[in-house]
Amino acid sequence: xxxxxxxxxxxxxxxxxxxxxxxxxxxxxxxxxxxxxxxxxxxxxxxxxxxxxxxxxxxxxxxxxxxxxxxxxxxxxxxxxxxxxxxxxxxxxxxxxxxxxxxxxxxxxxxxxxxxxxxxxxxxxxxxxxxxxxxx
Numbered sequence: 001x002x003x004x005x006x007x008x009x010x011x012x013x014x015x016x017x018x019x020x021x022x023x024x025x026x027x028x029x030x031x032x033x034x035x036x037x038x039x040x041x042x043x044x045x046x047x048x049x050x051x052x053x054x055x056x057x058x059x060x061x062x063x064x065x066x067x068x069x070x071x072x073x074x075x076x077x078x079x080x081x082x083x084x085x086x087x088x089x090x091x092x093x094x095x096x097x098x099x100x101x102x103x104x105x106x107x108x109x110x111x112x113x114x115x116x117x118x119x120x121x122x123x124x125x126x127x128x129x130x131x132x133x134x135x136x
Contacts, residue, residue: 045123047073047113054130056104062096063113066123069093071115078110078127108132 045066053060061075073090075097090097102109109130115123 044121045115047115047123047125049111049113049125049128052111052128052130054109054133057100057102059099059102059109059111059130060096061099061111061113061128063125065093065095065115067115067117071117071122073097074114074116075099076112076114078112080108080110082127104133106133 047066048064049061050064051060051062063073065071065073070092072092073094075088075090077085077088077099079085088097088099099111110127111125111129112127113125114121
């Protein structure tokens with residue numbers, strides 16, 4: 001069952017990733033907002049990432065669920081050029097994830113959080129990155 005979930009999550013992310021502007025605009029309050037989506041229906045919601053904790057080989061992310069517990073979340077690791085590196089699936093209603101197995105010597109890790117409800121993307125966070133790491 002897990003490979004099927006990973007495939008569905010990856011496919012949902014791939015479809016939705018191309019439907020949003022990769023350069024989030026800032027509103028009057030400085031919060032990032034998602035670009036326009038390619039699907040019909042209500043406009044996508046902004047997912048606010050509330051914390052990112054860099055623990056070397058582990059990163060902890062938390063966010064606010066704008067869907068009231070209805071969404072499954074895909075947390076995507078992205079490269080500096082905004083290409084997808086890896087995806088991690090958070091179960092419906094879960095608003096935090098621990099990503100392990102990261103290289104503690106990597107200069108930086110960046111992520112975006114995507115909400116999916118009934119196979120339709122409903123929200124996307126701004127890109128959020130760990131502070132740049134410097135070699136000791």
